[in-house]
Amino acid sequence: MTTELPERLPHEMTEEQYRRLPENIAREIEVVHGHVIVCESPAPEHNRVARRLASAMEQLPSTEPCIRAETDIDVVLWRVPKFTFRRPDVTVYRCLPERGAKPEAADALIVVEVSAPSTAAEDLLDKKAQYARVGIPLYLVISLDTKYEIEEVREFRLDAHAGEYRLHRLHREGFLELEHVVVGEIGFADLVR
Numbered sequence: 387m388t389t390e391l392p393e394r395l396p397h398e399m400t401e402e403q404y405r406r407l408p409e410n411i412a413r414e415i416e417v418v419h420g421h422v423i424v425c426e427s428p429a430p431e432h433n434r435v436a437r438r439l440a441s442a443m444e445q446l447p448s449t450e451p452c453i454r455a456e457t458d459i460d461v462v463l464w465r466v467p468k469f470t471f472r473r474p475d476v477t478v479y480r481c482l483p484e485r486g487a488k489p490e491a492a493d494a495l496i497v498v499e500v501s502a503p504s505t506a507a508e509d510l511l512d513k514k515a516q517y518a519r520v521g522i523p524l525y526l527v528i529s530l531d532t533k534y535e536i537e538e539v540r541e542f543r544l545d546a547h548a549g550e551y552r553l554h555r556l557h558r559e560g561f562l563e564l565e566h567v568v569v570g571e572i573g574f575a576d577l578v579r
Contacts, residue, residue, distance in 0.1 A: 397422055401462075401469040418516075420468030428500075431534035433457070435500050435577045436475040439528070442577075443478055443496075446570035450495065452481035453567065461497070462490045463520045472513060475500045476526075478567060491520035495567045498526040514542065518550045524566055525551055528577075536574040 395411070396403070398420045404412065416423045436457045444455040455478045463470045476498035479489040497517050501509040509527050517525050525542040538558045542551035543566065557563065562572045 395422060395424075399469070401465060404469070404471075416472055418470050418472070418512075420470075425473070429502075429534065431578070432475075432500050432502065432530065435528060435530070435534075435536070436498070438577045439498060439500075439572065440476045440478075442572045443476070443564075443568045446564070446568045446572075448568055450480060450567060453478055453495065454481055454489075455568075460488055461494055462488075463516055464491070470516070472497075472516065474498060474513075474517075475528075491522060494520075494522045496524040496526065497522050498528065500528045500530060502530050503532060510540075514551055518542075518544055521546065526562075535578060539574075 395415075399417050399422050400420070401417075404415075404417055407415075414425060416425055440455040440457050444453070455476060457476055458473055459477055460471050460473055461477055461479075463472060474497040476496075477489060477494055478496035478498075479493040480495065482489065482493065499505070499509040499513060506529065514525060514527075521544060523544050525544075527540040527542070529537045529540070531537050538556055539562050540553060541555040541557065541562075541564075543554040544550075545552050555563075560574045562574070564570060564572070
């Protein structure tokens with residue numbers, strides 16, 4: 387179900403304004419450099435890939451003592467100079483001590499975007515630069531074709547010295563083989579079936 391956004395939704399927004407929005411409106415936007423971005427509702431196949439990936443990642447062994455993998459949760463990237471948060475398709479983060487707390491960029495270990503042809507440029511340029519800027523160690527981009535099959539998964543690792551991601555591996559053989567934070571293999575077919 388898509389929510390009707392109010393006609394008077396501002397073009398710019400502070401964190402305080404965002405926190406006061408009704409949840410059904412807040413779920414439909416992201417705020418980047420203080421600017422409101424209305425997010426289109428993705429196709430069910432897109433959501434299925436993200437949900438199954440999060441579940442698989444949480445079940446695999448981890449190099450961290452405690453992790454959580456969630457879909458579609460706000461991750462505050464920065465507050466200064468202007469409030470910015472994104473809602474990655476999947477976020478793997480360190481367990482938080484407080485129930486109900488949302489992760490911030492410093493808690494995130496892996497972010498994943500499930501990328502359709504219409505979102506590829508944003509996922510591979512804007513979001514990639516923003517996630518690197520805040521130091522998230524691993525960024526995965528799952529590229530879907532027009533039939534919602536997985537073409538490839540690009541695995542980017544953070545080069546902390548340069549402050550940007552470097553392509554670590556291109557997964558094209560039907561499996562995502564992870565060895566950082568989450569360790570194990572996830573079949574493409576298990577994500578799209």
